[in-house]
Amino acid sequence: MAEGMIAGMCGSDSLQNEQIFVTNRSNAARLRELQERYGLTAISQSDVDWHGMDVIILAMKPKDLTAALIELQDKVQEQQVLISVAAGIQNEQIEHYLPKNQPVVRIMPNTSSTIGESATAIAPGKHVSAEQLNMVTELVAAFGKAFVIKEDQMDVFTGMAGSGPAYFYKLMEHFTETGVAAGFDQDTASQIGIQTMLGAARMLVETKEDPACLRKKVTSPNGTTAAGLEALNDAGAGEAMTKAILSAAERSNEISEDLKKQLLTR
Template sequence: MLKYRNISFIGAGSMAEAMISGLINKAGISPERITAANHSNVERRSELINKYDIQAVSFNELSLKNTDVIILAVKPKQAEEVLQQLKPNLQDHHHVILSVLAGISTPFIEEIIGKHLPVIRVMPNTSSMIGESITGISAGKFVKNEDLDLAQELSKAIGKVKIISEKQMDVFTGIAGSGPAYFYYLLEHMEDVAVENGLDREMARDIAAQTLYGASKMVMESDDSPAELRKKVTSPNGTTAAGLDALDENGGGKAIEAAVENAAERSKTLRKEFEKVPVL
């Protein structure tokens, strides 16, 4: 189904590029079926054309006549302005809108466009560039089963998918949307301390990244919970226990919880800043 759809990205930033890369390189979508549009950054459009062989145009040049799927990938503060500009060209029974806008709800989008169009929130992360995203999907009130199937098919092209409710999207954003940055931050510090203790930086990076990858794979392939896996590799008075003690003493667990909660709260704040429609 997806390979026969024409897809237009409204916005040409890092998230749009991650999804474009995943759709082309992992799902085999023809680049000629993908268009990216931004307001005035000609250099960015040229970069995407040269890198992915897609179409890239200014927002004013974008035609939605041959577009089936519209992916909103602008900054949340631009949401209302962009939706108002798109509104005259949106057609019932033709367009499906997918939104990757953090903190912007489907009711808000539905009210702005004023049409009975299917609107689906899709929250991937930047791992979609290598086909390893975890994407949350929540459906608006005009979404039919075939629309949800389309959103899932598109999202599966860039990784795994979870269907969640609108009210769960903030915490999902705090974990999955922002989560890669938490792990990169962790790897940064593991790499730095390894270098300080005599390891080559590239080697240290490989060691830390493979360790994280292996641990993640264990969680995904084991029936044990993360807590149970942690206990299995922690011998009393051993090196792992010493490391975990240091994490506890320095508030490691609470820091992780706070990171997720802060990101989720920021998602809620964005909605309050840019919306007038409450989440149902």
């Protein structure tokens, strides 16, 4: 996810690549690779000048976040904004490990940030000023569309947009497999699927019509689409999408509940 955000930020005009510093725990080869690929500054953790950063983005797995916060506790500056991308970890849980009043913002990007097309949620913690929220919103807009939401909407946003690209990729896998089974070669079947999905998405963006209205325009009475939609309906496709979003949201909630239990048992 970190590289996805880096690629989006480096591809946008709103930031200079030299303004971006990247570090990791110990993988020097990976840092060299990122520096060469994006022209940013990649440095080992012991060499980071933490004081010089306006914003620190934490992009490790939820299970590694606590250790990282403990490491940062005595390095962060009062006005630095800490951004976490960790699914399921609440602002309050992050603030718990940091100096009093530290500004913390939780965001939920998706991997389409790589091409500047993420749908990213932003939920500010309680010590974030309006100016800091604006700054984070601008930063996030460098890799896609930003949505400032309430923190209690974060689990469902994660189910919709954080995990969302995977649902569409999964659908595309089935779409392509079906084309291949019917006789197209892999590449042709894949291109048919990509163009169909891209065209449908761009129709939504450019015509601004709602999906039900566009769907009806494709569907001739007693025609092919009606037969296809009936099969989708019979197979429970709509219900499956709702279940996918809600299951991912539930998992996001579980992650924060697990952390709460760990904190209580300490």
